[in-house]
Structures are given as structure tokens and as C-alpha cells.
């Protein structure tokens with residue numbers, strides 16, 4: 146466990162006040178109180194740099210990409226493809242050709258489940274997922290299993306909210322075709338031992354898809370060091386706009402895979418009977434892409450890089466430790482998930498005697514935004530033996546004293562409910 | 565702290581009326597589930613002649629859904645099945661007597677959904693979404 150005793154409520158590895166000045170929405174007043182935004186695992190707020198990049202594109206450069214020979218189209222293409230290169234550098238991809246823009250993480254995962262899965266998974270094969278997955282890294286595999294007659298296997302979650310690697314070992318076999326798991330749980334905050342999971346999968350010849358939707362925004366990733374075959378993440382959780390996500394894949398695998406969606410932009414030659422496919426990454430980007438959104442994501446990546454992912458992670462860790470400490474001290478709180486040193490900035494909890502929805506409504510009355518419900522992870526919520534939880538999740542712009550506002554509002558809710 | 569959590573709401577949610585299971589004979593039994601929040605509600609009714617003579621409910625949910633079901637159960641006893649069919653969203657909101665934000669409306673209406681689907685004997689009862 147990290148020691149929380151030394152955390153002061155003012156000092157931080159980040160200049161949070163300066164960062165906050167970049168996020169116009171954080172100035173909002175909600176129900177008469179200054180907004181305390183603690184639902185970052187669902188989506189993040191956007192800095193002016195991202196908003197401006199999108200605005201600038203529409204005001205100055207809007208044209209379709211990869212088509213026109215005129216100036217505007219060249220500018221739009223350059224900006225969109227420039228964003229792809231920024232993302233490639235951010236995750237340390239060998240080449241921009243390995244970076245496929247999708248609509249979100251969900252579409253990236255479906256792309257692999259359909260295109261790779263359709264060609265490589267058959268009856269009697271096995272797919273391993275975990276009990277901690279967001280529905281978006283679970284349902285596509287369930288559908289693949291149903292289509293192909295493959296079997297789904299599950300890595301269970303231990304009582305301390307971690308993946309049970311002993312059971313994982315027993316699930317792996319030469320029949321395992323792919324292991325799909327999250328780098329960080331959106332409910333428990335658990336940072337999973339990804340390298341270990343990947344190595345063991347590769348040892349039996351299985352492929353690996355890492356759902357990095359929570360990992361990339363809060364810790365960053367080096368895809369070459371990580372060693373997965375596919376990595377999916379989503380722009381809107383990392384200061385970017387909605388409508389843009391990323392699939393990174395090993396180039397050789399992407400080359401071999403059949404396309405996912407068919408249409409314009411993804412083809413080279415089209416004849417009545419057959420077509421040939423465009424080069425990577427465009428082979429997987431059918432139709433007019435999310436141009437402004439891609440450019441916005443490029444600006445988000447620039448912003449995160451300038452702040453520094455190590456600092457962001459350290460800051461969130463400090464806030465999370467402090468939040469765990471204060472919630473423990475409050476009493477009547479059930480906390481879910483691993484110790485502070487194994488988790489990112491997510492705290493799922495319940496208050497005895499108050500349904501999480503009532504709690505979230507009451508916190509909202511004090512301007513505090515937290516999530517309540519099943520967090521798109523019903524198998525995990527079932528495993529916890531509850532019907533729902535409340536969840537607070539932090540990001541680079543959260544102040545440590547916002548934890549105090551949040552916990553004080555919880556305390557007030559407990560008074561109202563008499564618990 | 566919150567206009568929604570008035571004393572009568574807390575009273576009904578913390579000491580729900582007609583909570584439990586009904587002894588046989590049970591004429592109508594109906595379960596409803598709200599996948600968004602995981603709330604689950606089972607309502608049981610005994611109908612003698614054409615009058616609802618007893619109601620019990622169980623399950624779990626937020627204060628709003630529990631209070632709504634508790635109040636609704638009290639209002640149903642002694643009514644004919646036809647009268648229960650006439651109960652509307654407005655009637656239920658009047659009983660609750662608190663401002664319900666759009667996102668919490670589903671919580672409040674879970675009980676009415678269960679009751680209506682039960683008395684109409686249909687797989688799913690939907691309040692007109694446009695209302």
C-alpha cells in the first residue's frame with residue numbers, strides 16, 4: 146500500500162490550477178454549486194486546445210480527405226493524417242500504418258472480432274475474456290462465439306478485485322485462439338498485470354486484444370513494450386471528442402486480415418465481381434472518416450504529452466489514495482477493488498442504507514457528478530454480489546480538495562437518510 | 565439537501581408498506597427489471613371478484629422506486645381491476661408529490677410498469693414515451 150499520510154491537500158505533482166484554466170466546462174456552476182466532475186471513467190472534459198482544433202478545422206480547412214487535389218482537401222488530409230501520426234508516436238507504434246481510426250473503442254473491438262475472428266476462430270476453439278470487462282470487450286466475443294461455435298472462457302476476479310491468474314493458467318490451452326482483457330477496470334480501477342497475461346497467451350500460440358480504454362488516458366502505453374497483438378482505446382476518455390477511437394494492431398496481422406466494413410476509401414480497385422483493398426490503415430476505414438474528431442484527438446494527445454503521462458498517473462494516484470482514506474474514515478462505506486497501489490483513479494463504493502442512484506442524485510444537488518449503476522459491466526457487478534454501485538473517478542484536472550467536497554456531500558446524504 | 569428526498573419518500577422507502585410475498589392464492593404476479601440501474605421488482609396481487617384485495621411486493625431499488633411501489637400498493641387495495649388499469653403516470657407522480665428529474669422518471673415508473681403489465685397481462689407495458 147502507498148502511504149497516504151504525507152498527502153497534503155494543496156501540493157501536487159501537477160499544477161492543477163493551471164490545467165483547470167484550460168477546461169472551460171470546469172467553470173460551470175451546477176445546482177448552485179461549483180461543479181465537481183468525478184465521472185472521468187465515463188468521459189473526460191475537453192481542453193480549449195481540442196475545442197479550438199475542431200473549430201479551426203471547420204472554419205478554415207473543411208473538405209473531404211484523401212480525395213481532392215485542391216488546397217482545402219490537402220489541408221484536411223494533412224491535418225487528419227497528422228493526427229494519426231501523433232497518436233502513433235503517443236503509443237510508440239512502429240508505424241502510422243498500424244493505427245486505425247474507428248468511431249470508439251467498441252467499434253475497434255468489433256472490428257477485430259469480425260475481421261480477425263471471422264477468419265481465425267472456428268468450432269471447438271476457445272476465446273478467453275475476464276469477468277471484469279466492460280460490455281464492449283465482452284459482447285463482441287460472445288457474438289463471435291455464437292457465430293462460430295467457439296467457447297467463451299472467463300478469468301475470474303479475486304476478492305481483492307484482481308484477475309485470478311492461477312485460474313487463467315488452467316484455461317489456456319492450444320485451443321485458445323485469443324485472450325481479450327482490460328488493462329484497467331472501469332469499475333474497480335484495477336490495473337491488470339498485462340505483460341504477464343500477454344506472455345502466457347503467446348506461449349500457447351493465442352493472440353491478445355488489450356482493451357486500453359482506461360489505461361491509455363490515465364497511464365499511457367508503449368505498444369511495443371506491451372507486446373499485445375491488438376490494442377483498442379477511445380478518444381473521448383482522453384480529452385478528445387466523441388466519435389473517434391483507435392485500433393492499433395501488429396502490422397503483419399492487419400495485413401492478413403480481411404476488411405471489416407466495405408465502402409469508399411477502403412478499396413484500391415473495384416470491379417463487378419471483386420475488389421482489392423487499400424493499404425493499411427485505410428483498408429479498415431470505410432467511408433468518410435470522423436475528420437474533425439481525429440484532428441481533435443491529435444490535439445488531445447499533444448495536450449497529454451505536454452503535461453506528461455507519468456505526472457498524470459502520479460497525481461491520480463495521490464488523489465485516489467486520499468479518497469480511499471477519507472471514505473474509510475467516514476464509516477458505513479463498502480469499497481470495492483484492489484489496494485491503492487494496484488489501481489488507477491477509480492473508486493467504486495456503496496453507502497450502507499442508500500441506493501447508489503439516490504446517492505448520485507443527492508451529490509448532484511451539491512454539484513458533484515458521480516456515476517451510479519452497473520457501469521456497463523454486469524458480470525462484474527453480479528460477481529460483487531450487489532445490484533449497483535456508485536463510482537467516483539478522477540483525472541488530471543481534479544483537485545485534492547474536491548475529494549473533501551465529495552466526501553462531505555456523502556456525509557450530508559447519510560444525515561438525510563439517517564444512516 | 566434535495567427536494568426529492570422529503571420525509572414521506574424516505575418513510576415509504578425505509579418502511580415500505582405491503583412489502584413481502586403474498587400467500588396463495590395469488591392472482592397476478594409480475595416481475596420488472598430496469599437494466600440501467602439493476603433495480604428489480606416483483607409485485608403480487610390477489611383479485612377477488614373484480615376487486616384487488618391484497619398486494620405485496622419485493623425486490624430492490626432506489627428510494628424513489630421503492631417509495632413509488634409502496635404508495636401505489638396502498639392505493640391499489642380496494643380498487644377494481646378496471647380502476648387499477650386507469651391509474652396513470654400523473655396519478656403516481658401526484659402520490660409521490662416531489663419533483664422528479666427526467667433521468668429518475670424510470671425509477672418512479674418501474675412500479676407502475678409492473679402493475680400495468682400485470683393487470684393487462686401483456687409482456688411489456690410502455691408509457692407513451694412522448695408524454
Ligand SMILES: Cc1ncc(COP(=O)(O)O)c(C=O)c1O
Nearest residue numbers: 249250251279281331358359379
Ligand atoms: C474499459 C472500457 N472499455 C471500453 C469502453 C467503451 O468505450 P466506447 O463506449 O467509447 O467505445 C469503456 C467506456 O465506457 C471502458 O471503460
